[in-house]
Amino acid sequence: MPETARREDRPADRAPDRASGTRYGNRPTMKDVAARAGVGLKTVSRVVNGEPGVTADTERRVQEAIEALGFRRNDSARVLRKGRTASIGLVLEDLADPFYGPLSRAVEEVARAHGALLINGSSAEDPDREQELALALCARRVDGLVIIPAGDDHRYLEPEIKAGVATVFVDRPAGRIDADVVLSDNFGGARDGVAHLIAHGHRRIGFIGDMPRIHTAIERLRGYRAAMEDAGIAVEDSWMSLGVTDPERVRRAAEEMLSGPDPVTAVFTGNNRVTVTVIRVLAGLPRPVALVGFDDLELADLLQPGVTVVAQDAAALGRTAAERLFRQLDGTHLSPERIELPTRLVQRGSGEVPPSA
Amino acid sequence: MPETARREDRPADRAPDRASGTRYGNRPTMKDVAARAGVGLKTVSRVVNGEPGVTADTERRVQEAIEALGFRRNDSARVLRKGRTASIGLVLEDLADPFYGPLSRAVEEVARAHGALLINGSSAEDPDREQELALALCARRVDGLVIIPAGDDHRYLEPEIKAGVATVFVDRPAGRIDADVVLSDNFGGARDGVAHLIAHGHRRIGFIGDMPRIHTAIERLRGYRAAMEDAGIAVEDSWMSLGVTDPERVRRAAEEMLSGPDPVTAVFTGNNRVTVTVIRVLAGLPRPVALVGFDDLELADLLQPGVTVVAQDAAALGRTAAERLFRQLDGTHLSPERIELPTRLVQRGSGEVPPSA
DNA sequence: CTGAAAGCGCTTACAG
DNA sequence: CTGAAAGCGCTTACAG
The missing domain is CATH 3.40.50.2300 (Response regulator)
Known part of the structure; x- marks a missing residue:
């Protein structure tokens, strides 16, 4: 017999059939199951939780009642009692x-x-x-x-x-x-990435990062500075840009450090979103500019050139x-x-x- | 006075200080707040829920007790009573x-x-x-x-x-x-994508999709077939591949339909993961092969050539x-x-x- | 093997 | 304006 045909078996004193779903609709409880199976509440609890100490026959009766009523334990109530x-x-x-x-x-x-x-x-x-x-x-x-x-x-x-x-x-x-x-080793990762650019001959290297109240942004900037200092390069303020990572600001920042009489020849980008925007900017330039980005990107290997990154393991x-x-x-x-x-x-x-x- | 200095005010009969965190650690309840503020339980409930009918003075006393004890309402209990x-x-x-x-x-x-x-x-x-x-x-x-x-x-x-x-x-x-x-219009999207390839002169077009028990895979295949039929092209079995989307299988499928005496000249890929793998395969080929993929990809516009896609709005x-x-x-x-x-x-x-x- | 009573921490429905 | 009692649906701690 179909489960739904049994719905009217539920005690009449339980939630009325109001449309607006109070009381989780109108669900049967352990009490309902106990009544239908003709056993105590605790016995139902035992069956539902697979605890020992129930005869096969009792267990079967309880199981039948559970299925007939479409009972599912309310973990919300369980949790209240159990603590976790x-x-x-x-x-x-x-x-x-x-x-x-x-x-x-x-x-x-x-x-x-x-x-x-x-x-x-x-x-x-x-x-x-x-x-x-x-x-x-x-x-x-x-x-x-x-x-x-x-x-x-x-x-x-x-x-x-x-x-x-x-x-x-x-x-x-x-x-x-x-x-x-x-944490990821933000400092070390950025330092290595920038050192990599230095090793490839760059000295004028830009840094575009996230808002300075974000820890990772600060650490990565610190890594950038450390690598530059290790190489004896004096960083100019105009090479660094920290702020929101929306494409507009990042694009402007990139364009600024890439123009003028003494543009940077390489850029280190502080996270995946910045990198994506800078790739677009670089794609529009006539000359090649080196790029290392913090965070890996899908398809990064398929771009021309492939994008060198400092990858984190998210x-x-x-x-x-x-x-x-x-x-x-x-x-x-x-x-x-x-x-x-x-x-x-x-x-x-x-x-x-x-x-x- | 710091909150922590007040911890000992909690009724001694409540959960002992066992290390293993039963009872959500050892949190104060509305009852504790009521006792401390010298009011009834319901009054605390009123204050916590911002209900009217509490004098400013009573409210202040309750608020003080709440802060002193570090009380936070247990929504788990609330939910049990409220139904939603x-x-x-x-x-x-x-x-x-x-x-x-x-x-x-x-x-x-x-x-x-x-x-x-x-x-x-x-x-x-x-x-x-x-x-x-x-x-x-x-x-x-x-x-x-x-x-x-x-x-x-x-x-x-x-x-x-x-x-x-x-x-x-x-x-x-x-x-x-x-x-x-x-749903997305999987059928129509795939049909349009394939029709686009046909409009660009292709007749031998491959389809690589997901497992055939997945609805979207079937619908997109159906769209492929419809576009081919509309153009009067008889589809060969070897042009179609449905199965798991792991790179290995997709790569093999792509390589198969792209080799032999009569290779396909274009491929329609059934989802983002398939597309990514096929892009890699195509990148290794000497001749250009057309590609339209279902689902958009980040950086798709920056590849050479940019990847034409049927985009869904996730x-x-x-x-x-x-x-x-x-x-x-x-x-x-x-x-x-x-x-x-x-x-x-x-x-x-x-x-x-x-x-x- | 089985179950009645108390209680988890709240809200509801009343009564004062 | 305020609060005592009952109850949400379970589990716990007992007692039979």
Whole structure:
């Protein structure tokens, strides 16, 4: 007999059939199952959770009632009683950014391995929105939080962390609190990338990066400066540009440092979005300009020339952070740590272009 | 006085200080706040929820208690009582695929506008995993579900939908149940793309697509066949290849149809991953071969030649689906609908290459 | 093997 | 304006 034919069996005193979906529609509960199977509530609970101590016959009766009613345990109620929600939150900058896709997926896989679901949100690089999201996730009592911070003050999380919410920052460190963080070696990666350009004969090298309140932007700029200093090159202010990464500003910045009497002969770009815009600018120039970009790009190897990049392992960042999170949740008290993942210089052509005369 | 100095004020009968984080660590509840402020539970609830009917003085006392204890409302408990969880689930194929990033982000934005959080999961194109995920989300009592289906039988969702879980399928239709679905015009897009190649003089045109159990793969193949038929071209079996989209198989398929005595002079690729692999194959060939790909790619315009594509609007798919979902949740009963979004042919060069002799 | 009672942390529906 | 009681749907801790 079809499940739906049984709907009227449900106790009449339960939610009336109002259209507007209060009470999750009108779902059967363990109590309904117990009544139908003629057993106690606890017995239903045992069957649903696969606990021992139920005779085969009782179990069968309960199973039948479950199927007839279309019962599905309300984990929301379960969670309230048990304490752990088996869900973790991920606050990132923008789900649509190709850098965060693999990172999210890696976090998700680790969560899945631990039986947890992932709640995801984009801060859109807005500190207020980051806070709003993180606190909303805490109110839902996620067991832990993986945060790619937009802001630089995370004291708002102190009570939550104290209350037991595991927290790991990724890609950028926490601000004004002591917390686990998993980073790429932004400084070293940028330094190596710029040193690579220097090794290929460049001295006038431009740097176009993200807003200076972003940690990675500062670190990469620091790497640029270090490489230049190591080579004894005095950096001119007009070679550096930090700011929002929208195509308009980046295009202007690139055009400025590439024009005038003493243009740069090479550019180091501070992230994937900047790199893409600069590639477009360079494609319109009559002379070749060398380019090394931070972050890898799909199809980068197929461009002419191929784009030399300092690649981060986004998936490894996510995986490492999530694993650390669950280690925290395992109960062992860990003191906050800073984990740094190496970057990799991938030579494809654009970084090996010599300076044009 | 610092918040932490107040921790010992919490009633001693509440959770002991065990290290392993049961009971969400050791969080204060409304009851604790009420006790500290010397008011009733309901008054705390009123203040926390900004309900009227509390004198300024009482409100101040409650607020003080809230801050001193570091109280944050447990939405998990709230949800149990209220019926709606203000969260929706998104089951997609792979968070790391660049096609799903913008789609997820769009769903998230709509959810946010409705005050809901997004729980995200990847099916990895595995029907069992899709089901497991979707049902886990239902057990968490998400208000609604946006599903990019991997399987072709969704009868398992019938009890959930009947129980009030709003459901919208995206990118591919539901199997064996009647549900809302938001699709791109896969058939028309593929037909136009192939017709474009024909208009540029090609007759021997290859098609490389995804596994034939995937709806979009079938529709795009159908579009290919329709365009060929419209032009009076008899398609040879060796021109078509459907299967997993891993680079190995796609590469072999492309190489096969591009070799032999009568190779194809143009290729139509069935999705972004296939396109990327085929671009690599074509880059290694001595003669030019025309290419039109389904799905747009970042940097596609910067390749030589630029890649002509049939572009879908991934963000519009996500937005439309999520809006439909919340329309369902608004209570008006809507009969299942099929919404089709147009695709756009973007000419960039590769699709305008003439047949080589 | 089985189940009644209490409780998780809130909101609802009342009563004062 | 304020609050005590009941209840959301489960699990826990017992007792039989």
